[in-house]
Amino acid sequence: MSGEGRSVRSYRPGEWFAIVGERAVVILPPTEKSRVAALWELVDGGAGFDVTLDALISGGLRDLPAFVLVSTGEGETRVVIRGPARAEFRVGGESVRLEGSNATTWVERSLADVDRMSIVLRPEDPLADEPPTYTVDGGLFRISRLDETPAHEGPDELSEVPAYEAEFPLDENDPLGIDLIPGFGYDDDADEPAAPVRSPEPPSWTPAPVGPPPPPPPIPPPPPPIDSGHAPLEPADETDHDGLTITGAWHPPAGEPAAPDSAVPVARLVISNGDVVDVDRAIVIGRAPETRRFDDGEQPRLVTVPSPHLEISSTHVEVRPGTGADLGTAVATDLGSTNGTVLVQPGLGPEELAPGVAVQLMPGALIDLGDGVTIQVMAP
Template identity: 30%
Template sequence: MFRYPTPDDARGAGFAMVTDRFALLLGPGAGEALAAAVWEAMTTPDAAFEDVLSVIAAVGIGALPDFGLVELVDAGSSAVSVAVRGAATIDLHGPQRSSYAGTGVGTWVEGSAQHVAGISLGLGTDARISLLPIGRGVVRTDALEWGMTSHPPVAAPATPVTASPSPAPVPALEDIDPLETVAVDRRTLTASFGPRRTPQPEPEVAEPEIEEPEVAEPEIAKPEVAEPQPEPLARPEPPVELDDSTVLGSRRASAPVAEAPVAHRYVLRLEPGGEYPLDHPIVLGRAPRAAQHPGARIVAVPSPRKEVSGTHVEVRLDEGMLVVRDLGSTNGTIVRDASGEAGLLRSGATSRVSPGAVLDLGDGVLASFESPS
């Protein structure tokens, strides 16, 4: 079970959210509307790490709030994945301590660890008085803790023991010797987050084999087809005298009108930058290499804080559809459609978009699909 300190000013504190698989500390600048949207994403069945990040990133890379996110990946090995941004920090305690901080990063920092025996999340504060438990829900605070950390909570006054025999009490999680954490990792981590809910495949039921009787295929006689006889040559029509009222070409079949190439209907408009026709795939990045993308148009974009990867994303037309493909970028790309709905494209994923969609690569680099001016 997680613990949190009671803030002096609850309205000015952050949002701490705990579910059976996620723990999130969201900065107070996020606001209640974003906090409610993130909570809905975290509590959705089979929610993924990327789903929660997509909701946070929907506000735009330039307006990202401070946050620290932890996901239980595997209870058996006490493995977790983390993401941290801004003033938020995450400390993972265990055989090897790992610390993550988002200071000076435009997007966020990600990491993972195994055999985790304790977790500490903070928003730049160190208030560790009156730690209260939270099993599942949302509270206003600036810190979260679980398990064995270097800052144990204040213990309650000891209760006198009576002389009557009673079973030995089970030691609280906070009183366990840190040297014994490896032995309790699986139990304590599963109890705090709960087992990861993954859909179980339905058992396969073997169908009984039915021997089908062999049926001889009937012989079908092929009908005799008469060889086609050559048609008699048509006599040429006499020349037609055209007068002033005759429409030239009316006696000829009209030639099909060739449609303009779809690539000319759309251009990729960069901000900052210019317009690029989609007659070839376009690869965007801080320093993409032409040799790795033969046949594509290579466009380098500025990224002083290196939020844009060297090779970030590819855009192209595929059978008339606008397609965006992540090229293994570090922070992904926010894809916002014409209605304003946003999602995070990463890990090599591909998405089809409509005209008017806007891509946010980070560092203020925006790309949109528009009609040529």
């Protein structure tokens, strides 16, 4: 925002794509998924208003029915709105509302000293006026509303006396605010100085000299060898008579997996509903995930996500630590979902995952499950 203080961004999950960068925010409708990857790399790299706007409209406005672009810096907030979105700003205690539907091309304004900002993508939504539910620092999200507010709301007028002095007045004789124990510390009313502290005198006796330590006890002689001249014992089991049985340490039966070591997360999943999951084992995500597709020895973590329109399959996608060439990273696999899984890697275009094919995930990647649910892949 235009103010010098730090601000906090928050959002409500929805269908529109929001690319949140340090200097600019771009919001696109669900139909513009193909533009998201290129703009994400630009905005995440710190591009400002002019550069982002040129890239946004480089293909013309005919195929871009709606968008929102907001840029802040140098005490000024610049905004461009096209389509059904609505933006509200608080400037100097007054409210400024901009609606993209009021113009055939777009609505553009420059505002100074903006205190608050609220962007609603679907004003006709009954939940449009509901406050945001999740905070965001930067990244790629699916939203229905985006707000930006000051991090700390201060009073209109500051008291001349600092709060800590007004609530806890300091005593001139006790600047640290510590009550003195009688008999200790300083006393302004004392007539005579305190007696000096005497150093301890050396003892009048002399300790007796200490002799050398006693010698260690002698080492006992080793026990005599065991007489092995007796006849060997008969085996307890008459069936084991071949003399080839070898006694050794116990080993687990063949086919039984050894106990796994403590797993280290290779990635962190930030789901748009607010859940954060570390990828330290297989993670199965869906509307009602089940483990029936996995081996008995596999113990994946089940993560349930909302799907009000049932666009997300019950067992939709799996994210697990990679092996072999993918060791140290996370991989995603579509589990034969009905509507598919879309992956957007940083610097690459969107791709739909082929069922059963694992794809390595880069930090910053976005997994779109549909129904407004997205998963952002972060470093652990």
